[in-house]
Amino acid sequence: MDTIIKRRRQEIENTPLDKPLPNDMLTSIITANTLRDVNYNKIDDKEAMRPMTDLEIRGIIFDGIIAGTDTTANLISFIVYYLAHHPDVKRKMFDEQ
Known part of the structure; x- marks a missing residue:
């Protein structure tokens, strides 16, 4: 799982900002609270502005896979x-x- 997350992070970083990204759950989670997030400027809370760590993303994916x-x-x-x-x-x- 860690390899998949790291690989997708690299793909996102290597994609120019003007190019669209894949529309999937992993990409949405990785880009949350970053410049690629469509809601990025709408959040005022500083803690909410922090992008998720790989550990947090892995937890979300596992919860989704095994239904909690x-x-x-x-x-x-x-x-x-x-x-x-x-x-x-x-x-x-x-x-x-």
Whole structure:
């Protein structure tokens, strides 16, 4: 993933400002809060003006790919909790195998 992000950053840096960039999620995330961002001049907050780091971009991409990291962990936790408190349901679940 890091190689893909670095390669796209290089492609963006090597593309003249007057040339269009690919219209995809990775390019949009990398160019956010830079001169290539269409909303660049509309943001007043200094912290919001900082472009994202590769680590932040990687986190966003992974969240998009796996549909969020917390949701799956929470689901498994609730299932384990439910089965621990309802042994009859646990028994039925094992019987279905």
